[in-house]
Amino acid sequence: MRTSGKSALLAYPLLAAFAIVFLFPLIWMVARSFMGLDDLYKVPPIVFPTKWMANSYSEIWSLKPFPTYIRNTGIVVLCSVIGATLSSALCAFGFARLRFPYRNLIFGIVLSTMMLPGAVTMIPVYVLFSKLHWTNTLLPLIVPTFFGGGAFNIFLLRQFFATLPPDFDEAAKIDGANLWNIFWRISLPLCLPGLTVVAIGTFMSTWNDFMGPLIYLSKEQSFTLALGLYALSPGEAGGSTIGTITTAQLMAACSLAIVPVILVFFFAQKKLISGTAISTGIKG
Structure with missing residues (x-):
């Protein structure tokens, strides 16, 4: 002792x-x-x-259309969290609970995409969205999240679904439940810690995403918050070029931008820690 x-x-x-x-x-x-x-x-x-x-915090609202940036970011974050969480859960449920030919091979291919650098797919994906006339809209930042939600999220949730006893599925089938009922009413609620991890990870990556908006957005009315902060460039921050933006105002805007991330992590940290612990096999 x-x-x-x-x-x-x-x-x-x-x-x-x-x-x-x-x-x-x-x-x-x-x-x-x-x-x-x-x-x-x-x-x-x-x-x-x-x-x-504290006057910098009131002055920044007149420098740039920050309400527009926050609204756009909120739309992207909300849609991305819903899309990534649901789509990755559906894919993970299929890999963990269903039996179909070449299941392990397909799952291995999905995992192999994690080793593919984003720079490799950046230009082809941009060309695709450009052909669809989706540039300068929020669609390129939202729609991809509804198609799988990312290989890591699928792998994480698959570990949760795989630990559920198969007796639950068999009992539900005896009661007349179909696969959708088993997924939505039984498996999904039991995997809430894993879903929380996916949701928080998606929120943080989407809220802080800079490269995606930089590639697809060029009109200020469609900027997200990260791109809006970039509009307050270092050359302007010192006040030597334009004379209206100071370092204090830039720091105030950055301070406000991190508040939602801190709040989400603070209120969801227990679920985040428990979800990570269960997925890695660590028990308290």
Whole structure:
């Protein structure tokens, strides 16, 4: 017990030190969003402002159409989470619970797509969406999520479905349930931790996605939040070119952009941890 106590006394300060190191960029960003011009360009730089000013948070709304960016991002995120979660669950259920020819071979091919770099498919996919006249719309960012939801999500949910006792399916069939009822009413609720992991992962990747909007969107009214933040370019951030955008305003916009991610992770962390633990075979 003494050894355990001593280890804890050493572990907590060490963990706190590492936490401060990893959180320092976030602290720096938020602190600079509350700085005035005098504090922003002090040499040497200071971490915390001498005078806290929150006017940057109200000023950014007049610089760019951030409500439009947030609306577009919300549409993409909501549709992507629904599409990726449901489609990957359907695919995973088929691979785990159904018996059909070459099932393992097809599943291996699906997994092999994880090793395919995104840069390889970037141009063909862009040409496809361009032929469909979907550029400058949100469709290229939404529609693909309804076709499988990603190989990793399929693999993750397949592990959940495979652990369910087959007696559940047999009992449901005796009661007259078809495959859709078995999937929707029995298997899906039992795999809620895995679905939560997929939903949170999809939310975070979609909310932070920059490359997709950069490729397909060029009109400001269709920008997502990540692309809208890019519109506040570093050349403008110092105020030397246009004189209307300061570093504090840029940091304020970035600080607001990460709030939804922090909130989602904070409220769903228990489901996320339990889902990850079950899928990897770790039990508390």
